[in-house]
Amino acid sequence: AQRVTQPEKLLSVFKGAPVELKCNYSYSGSPELFWYVQYSRQRLQLLLRHISRESIKGFTADLNKGETSFHLKKPFAQEEDSAMYYCALRTGGGNKLTFGTGTQLKVEL
């Protein structure tokens, strides 16, 4: 069965410091990975997906099939990055997503 693991419930960094939010997955087929972000009192929003290989708000994530990881990175954290971040795995052709438990990122001044 598929599974997504986000080992850190809370990650606290100082403004300007690098950020890495960890995500590992377990899936026997060809995975499609996403990062969703939820700012305080707002909806879940798609941040980025591995097939796009894009950088959104300075964040990037590379799918590493050997390590079954899809870590989210940003070189310099900003205060507005404080939010809940969810890694998600889509399996098959539908939109059934398996989410991780989320990591709360707190950027301190």
Next chain:
Amino acid sequence: EPEVTQTPSHQVTQMGQEVILRCVPISNHLYFYWYRQILGQKVEFLVSFYNNEISEKSEIFDDQFSVERPDGSNFTLKIRSTKLEDSAMYFCASSDATGKNSPLHFGNGTRLTVT
């Protein structure tokens, strides 16, 4: 930018009562979903819906749950006889197609509290 809207934002109900959670997906979207998040736990898939029928459902989505698209705009989740463990945040989502180029757009959620 168009958004998925959900009402109410918070629903309190007594155990055993029926509850209907409402969602208005983005107007040109064809696929609709319900997810839920119990406090402190992960977001979990409940059901997907396309062309007026369920396309996939999870083991959570038992006979107590049903979904309906009663008109051209609303998408509802009904829980027939609520249990304490149904207390959660329920998220509606929609997408314009399945597959790699169709991200999910989520609503703000309805917090259901069963007492």
